[in-house]
Amino acid sequence: MSTPHEGRDEHAHPHLQHHFESMAQQYDSGKFGMWLFLVTEVLLFGGLFCAYAVYRANHPEIFAYAHQFLDKTLGGLNTLVLIVSSLTMAMAVRCAQLGQQRRLKQMLAATLLCACIFLGVKGVEYEHKWKHGLLWGTHYVPQGETVAPADAAGAATTAETTAAAAAAPADGGTTLPHAATGPQGLADHSQPGHGGASHGGHGPAGPAPRNVHLFFGIYFVMTGLHGIHVLAGMIAIVWLLRRSAAGEFGPEYFAPVDFVGLYWHLVDLIWIFLFPLLYLIH
Amino acid sequence: MSKHHEGPTYAHVVPVRTLLGVFGALMFLTILTYAVTYVDLGALNIWVALGIALVKGTLVALVFMHLLWDKKFYAVVLMSALLCVMIFIGIALLDSGQYQADLIPDFAPGIVQ
Structure with missing residues (x-):
């Protein structure tokens, strides 16, 4: 930054990179790059939404049953928290544009706080599912099974096979003939309910369909990837906070705040679709 | 303002x-x-x-x-991505719809064992 560029205006903004004509051009280029990145994010999550759509279309009973394990009040609370964080982020961009240094820091801190609350609530939800063995694939061993859910969840491959072997005889009288269940059908040890076990305060009603673990696989991949994005956003906001503490942002240079804001709003946008699709299944 | x-x-x-x-x-x-x-x-x-x-x-x-x-171009960029996703999901759903008759009731693939 200290070396002046040749033929460059003496009063050029210190954050103007030498390969750009003006702050406006630099801003536009950055914004275009950011949008292209957001497009890749949309496509990334698009693949997961596709998996969701195909599985839900083919096996609606799994979704209708398994979503009852999710706490839609906690999910709704998290939705509200993310919306608040989106507002504070949009306010932060505004403050940066107007050079309101103090409020900029306050808004960024508020956004960060909301992100912490979101992940905290998410953690409570994950812990509940972990405790009750409501996990993906062969880790799906709901409470009330012969294997303690905590063991099955943290187990290595060898333990999984023994868990499956131990559970399979108990389910020996499968309703489908073995030929019909296909080559993988024998692992259908994942049915809760025959112990009459209740799953916390909001246990699902009705008999469990087969392969409920598919829902939890989709649930954990989608919310997990989203959670990782929230985490990445938090790191970016901390970076913004450090830079805004140094007073780097103002009416001429607010691009980083704006671009992190775009990313943050996209993360919010994805949750806006995840929430009804996972929690609010009727 | x-x-x-x-x-x-x-x-x-x-x-x-x-x-x-x-x-x-x-x-x-x-x-x-x-x-x-x-x-x-x-x-x-x-x-x-x-x-x-x-x-x-x-x-x-x-x-x-x-x-x-903003410039409408950014909206076009976003919409093109959403269009791709919708085409992707739409065709995938049409395709899996073709297999509905072959599905074993209450059974879904995806178990590792």
Whole structure:
């Protein structure tokens, strides 16, 4: 930054990179790059939404049953928290544009706080599912099974096979003939309910369909990837906070705040679709 | 907005009132989508939920993400991505629909063992 560029205006903004004509051009280029990145994010999550759509279309009973394990009040609370964080982020961009240094820091801190609350609530939800063995694939061993859910969840491959072997005889009288269940059908040890076990305060009603673990696989991949994005956003906001503490942002240079804001709003946008699709299944 | 002229020369500053208005609408729609799950609309429930999510998403994209005031090119970029996703999901659903007859009831693939 200290070396002046040749033929460059003496009063050029210190954050103007030498390969750009003006702050406006630099801003536009950055914004275009950011949008292209957001497009890749949309496509990334698009693949997961596709998996969701195909599985839900083919096996609606799994979704209708398994979503009852999710706490839609906690999910709704998290939705509200993310919306608040989106507002504070949009306010932060505004403050940066107007050079309101103090409020900029306050808004960024508020956004960060909301992100912490979101992940905290998410953690409570994950812990509940972990405790009750409501996990993906062969880790799906709901409470009330012969294997303690905590063991099955943290187990290595060898333990999984023994868990499956131990559970399979108990389910020996499968309703489908073995030929019909296909080559993988024998692992259908994942049915809760025959112990009459209740799953916390909001246990699902009705008999469990087969392969409920598919829902939890989709649930954990989608919310997990989203959670990782929230985490990445938090790191970016901390970076913004450090830079805004140094007073780097103002009416001429607010691009980083704006671009992190775009990313943050996209993360919010994805949750806006995840929430009804996972929690609010009727 | 009396402070409007203090902002940058090359970007639009969204008024606080607009931001708060969108925020209120998003809060309301979230509560609405939550409440509507207690009403049995049959197969319509998912479409109502998706419709509300779409309205919320549009509000976020237009106002919070500045698409309303930015160059329309960014909106085209976003829409092209969404179009790709919709085509992708649409064709995948059509395809798996063709296999409905072959599906074993109550059985889904995906178990590792």
